[in-house]
Amino acid sequence: MQPRDSQTLSPPRRRPSRVAIIDAAIGVLAGNPDASLATIAEAAGVGRATLYRHFPGRSDLIDAISRQAIEETDAAVRNIRWDNTSSSEFLLAVFEAMVPLGDRYHFLMVMAPAVAGSEVGEAYARQLREVEEMMHWMRRDGTLAPDVPIDWAVLIVDSLIYAAWTAVRDGSVAPRHAASLACRTFLSGLSRGG
Amino acid sequence: MQPRDSQTLSPPRRRPSRVAIIDAAIGVLAGNPDASLATIAEAAGVGRATLYRHFPGRSDLIDAISRQAIEETDAAVRNIRWDNTSSSEFLLAVFEAMVPLGDRYHFLMVMAPAVAGSEVGEAYARQLREVEEMMHWMRRDGTLAPDVPIDWAVLIVDSLIYAAWTAVRDGSVAPRHAASLACRTFLSGLSRGG
DNA sequence: TTCGAATGATACAAATATGTCTTATATAAG
DNA sequence: CTTATATAAGACATATTTGTATCATTCGAA
Numbered sequence: 188m189q190p191r192d193s194q195t196l197s198p199p200r201r202r203p204s205r206v207a208i209i210d211a212a213i214g215v216l217a218g219n220p221d222a223s224l225a226t227i228a229e230a231a232g233v234g235r236a237t238l239y240r241h242f243p244g245r246s247d248l249i250d251a252i253s254r255q256a257i258e259e260t261d262a263a264v265r266n267i268r269w270d271n272t273s274s275s276e277f278l279l280a281v282f283e284a285m286v287p288l289g290d291r292y293h294f295l296m297v298m299a300p301a302v303a304g305s306e307v308g309e310a311y312a313r314q315l316r317e318v319e320e321m322m323h324w325m326r327r328d329g330t331l332a333p334d335v336p337i338d339w340a341v342l343i344v345d346s347l348i349y350a351a352w353t354a355v356r357d358g359s360v361a362p363r364h365a366a367s368l369a370c371r372t373f374l375s376g377l378s379r380g381g
Numbered sequence: 382m383q384p385r386d387s388q389t390l391s392p393p394r395r396r397p398s399r400v401a402i403i404d405a406a407i408g409v410l411a412g413n414p415d416a417s418l419a420t421i422a423e424a425a426g427v428g429r430a431t432l433y434r435h436f437p438g439r440s441d442l443i444d445a446i447s448r449q450a451i452e453e454t455d456a457a458v459r460n461i462r463w464d465n466t467s468s469s470e471f472l473l474a475v476f477e478a479m480v481p482l483g484d485r486y487h488f489l490m491v492m493a494p495a496v497a498g499s500e501v502g503e504a505y506a507r508q509l510r511e512v513e514e515m516m517h518w519m520r521r522d523g524t525l526a527p528d529v530p531i532d533w534a535v536l537i538v539d540s541l542i543y544a545a546w547t548a549v550r551d552g553s554v555a556p557r558h559a560a561s562l563a564c565r566t567f568l569s570g571l572s573r574g575g
Numbered sequence: 576t577t578c579g580a581a582t583g584a585t586a587c588a589a590a591t592a593t594g595t596c597t598t599a600t601a602t603a604a605g
Numbered sequence: 606c607t608t609a610t611a612t613a614a615g616a617c618a619t620a621t622t623t624g625t626a627t628c629a630t631t632c633g634a635a
């Protein structure tokens with residue numbers, strides 16, 4: 188019953204289980220949001236009881252994953268240089284930052300309806316608004332055609348991020364080219380004329 | 382125990398339940414492939430027992446839905462005039478035919494991994510090959526840029542069909558404009574230059 | 576109205592998922 | 606070596622889902 192005093196005596200030695208569980212859960216739940224905790228534990232290579240020791244219940248696990256996904260995607264976008272770049276260069280940088288996080292992004296997309304009111308749902312809505320602001324910028328910029336609905340442009344950005352991640356995962360597209368392919372598709376499409 | 386003899390005596394009066402169940406199941410399962418049969422029955426406005434009377438089990442329901450989705454999407458594409466049209470006109474026609482069936486298409490996409498070896502899985506793979514052939518045609522045609530990977534083009538067609546259906550469902554885009562918006566996005570992207 | 580099939584409601588059993596708990600084991604720090 | 610902690614394994618209770626069966630009701634056809 189004595190206080191832990193973990194700072195002075197025992198620095199948090201290491202916890203491979205927790206990150207292993209979160210990593211595995213992102214992969215499994217992105218493919219099937221209703222996967223059982225036993226499946227997740229197996230994918231993480233840990234016992235089911237260990238999972239319950241780290242996360243009191245299913246919702247706590249979902250919450251932890253969502254927070255991490257928000258954090259990672261936020262950090263990836265925050266690191267992009269914003270000033271002295273054209274909006275198209277910025278868009279390419281967003282694709283380059285987000286495509287490797289496609290599973291995180293997709294996880295948020297499929298989980299967002301289930302956590303609409305929560306803090307995580309708010310964070311996801313904020314990310315959507317940031318993409319929307321980027322599209323407004325591109326429209327003022329003259330880059331985005333004025334007759335394209337903003338909502339459609341936002342939707343296409345989302346779709347392209349996930350499509351590019353899928354293509355890389357399946358081996359159809361080299362990781363190095365995925366982002367530029369997505370950006371090119373957004374800006375000028377796939378026809379010869381461009 | 383006497384044979385039914387349904388042809389001479391009673392022409393199949395009508396079956397609203399079966400189609401109601403299938404329609405509701407497509408909508409529910411497209412959003413959550415693991416939705417319970419109770420949820421589907423409720424969405425269809427029928428009792429749970431009625432659902433089991435029409436479909437012996439969950440897999441039979443999935444199978445029936447998959448067959449219908451394949452049938453509907455096949456029929457929609459078959460009705461497109463193939464000759465004397467350019468490949469871009471054909472692509473637009475495909476979008477116009479498929480966008481209203483976006484829920485069917487998405488259902489097949491999310492269900493395909495689970496039925497990979499079956500007849501339905503084969504039919505879905507065949508549909509993918511047909512899109513691939515269309516892309517090859519567009520490449521020979523000179524419409525599709527030669528440096529675009531065919532797999533990426535196929536993936537983008539799929540993504541755009543689902544994105545357009547989503548946008549119509551959410552009210553972001555008018556049903557009349559969704560297909561042309563998707564086609565324009567594929568061919569020339571969303572930037573001003575085109 | 577009368578008859579028969581379809582239906583809704585309900586009860587029930589089996590299977591699966593969730594969440595709690597205990598015990599034995601391995602491992603790292605002291 | 607000794608001790609504390611994390612873990613794997615599994616027992617256990619509960620809830621949900623699946624699938625089966627029964628019964629009263631409804632609705633269309635004769």
